[in-house]
Amino acid sequence: MEAVILHGGQGTRLRPLTHTGPKQLIRVAGKPVSQWVLEQIRDAGIRDVIIILGDNNPSRVVEYYGDGSRFGIKITYVYQGKARGLADAVYRVKDLVSDKFIVYLGDNIVPYDLSKFSKFNSSASILLAKVDNPNRFGVAVIRGNKVVKLIEKPKEFISDLALVGVYGFTKEIFEVIESLRPSWRGELEITDAIQGLIDRGKEVEFQIVDGWWKDTGTPKDILEANSFLLDRYAIRSINGEIKDSSIDGRVMIEADSVIENSIIRGPVYIGYGSKVKNSYIGPFTSIGHNCTVENSEIEYSVILDNVRLRGVSIMDSLIGNNSIVEKGGKWQKLIIGENSSVIL
Numbered sequence: 001m002e003a004v005i006l007h008g009g010q011g012t013r014l015r016p017l018t019h020t021g022p023k024q025l026i027r028v029a030g031k032p033v034s035q036w037v038l039e040q041i042r043d044a045g046i047r048d049v050i051i052i053l054g055d056n057n058p059s060r061v062v063e064y065y066g067d068g069s070r071f072g073i074k075i076t077y078v079y080q081g082k083a084r085g086l087a088d089a090v091y092r093v094k095d096l097v098s099d100k101f102i103v104y105l106g107d108n109i110v111p112y113d114l115s116k117f118s119k120f121n122s123s124a125s126i127l128l129a130k131v132d133n134p135n136r137f138g139v140a141v142i143r144g145n146k147v148v149k150l151i152e153k154p155k156e157f158i159s160d161l162a163l164v165g166v167y168g169f170t171k172e173i174f175e176v177i178e179s180l181r182p183s184w185r186g187e188l189e190i191t192d193a194i195q196g197l198i199d200r201g202k203e204v205e206f207q208i209v210d211g212w213w214k215d216t217g218t219p220k221d222i223l224e225a226n227s228f229l230l231d232r233y234a235i236r237s238i239n240g241e242i243k244d245s246s247i248d249g250r251v252m253i254e255a256d257s258v259i260e261n262s263i264i265r266g267p268v269y270i271g272y273g274s275k276v277k278n279s280y281i282g283p284f285t286s287i288g289h290n291c292t293v294e295n296s297e298i299e300y301s302v303i304l305d306n307v308r309l310r311g312v313s314i315m316d317s318l319i320g321n322n323s324i325v326e327k328g329g330k331w332q333k334l335i336i337g338e339n340s341s342v343i344l
């Protein structure tokens, strides 16, 4: 069985943070979103991974994952380019998969048992979760143990069971995709393809996720994913240099970082080569690689790479790569894109 991880798409809702790379590579709790996916797939025993590349700096994805050996898997890359829809992306693996395969949207994090999900016996299987805002998702109507209808981004309520970004397919899906027409948003929808299977009399199974999961499509989603993953996976692991500081609880500090005269209260992740001086880093915060934080306080935030923070007090904030933020008020909430310079 192969797993296909999608790395295309526009990333428009995250745009100030996705100018120089795809959204799937935004790092939460110390790893790119799609690395959490990839490791989950590997830990379920699937070793053949196909990554679909889009047109937003796809070389970044190839540079990061390489041939997959660093992660204990084998990766094949397929170029989709422009985002023509999930079904268009899936169709591109037609000659690369065996009869059953999994598709996982690379910007979703769904901590669900994939070995249980991958044992399906119908033409396709979907993962569903109850949501409050079904119009943001594809949704499914179920009757008994069968899926009877699917609609992408319904304008009127038909179900609050959303498709989360994990699908199980057999090769039967390719024939249906060949007959699809673009939807109102100009895309070949995977939801329509699954509906096509049902229309042809095939069975589609489902499983329900009752725990936490996230489509990391917006800054708020990124912050929530970061907190969840830190809460669940952070361990105490201190590799950097600590001077006159108090490091409490589950704090991960990577090599070549220096923490000086500061308080760090976990769960927290601090990347390689970052310097924290005269500061307080509070729970649920991830700081990227090569950042400098001075005379600042931070809680519940994601700071990406090469960021300089001086004299700021922030919470619920997301700061993009290579940005500089200085002199803020107390506990401000900031969403700042890449390469920005902000003096508050």
Ligand SMILES: Cc1cn([C@H]2C[C@H](O)[C@@H](COP(=O)(O)OP(=O)(O)O[C@H]3O[C@H](CO)[C@@H](O)[C@H](O)[C@H]3O)O2)c(=O)[nH]c1=O
Pocket (backbone or CB within 6 Å): 006, 007, 008, 009, 010, 024, 052, 054, 080, 082, 083, 084, 085, 086, 088, 089, 105, 106, 107, 108, 136, 137, 138, 139, 152, 153, 162, 163, 164, 165, 187, 190, 191, 215, 217
């Ligand atoms: C359209 C398109 C997307 N992608 C990638 C980008 C993302 O990682 C992922 C999802 O794309 P988005 O455009 O964000 O899809 P989104 O509007 O959130 O909706 C999808 O994902 C939802 C779950 O998050 C489902 O409920 C929907 O049925 C499904 O259509 O697939 C590709 O690789 N190629 C594409 O052509």
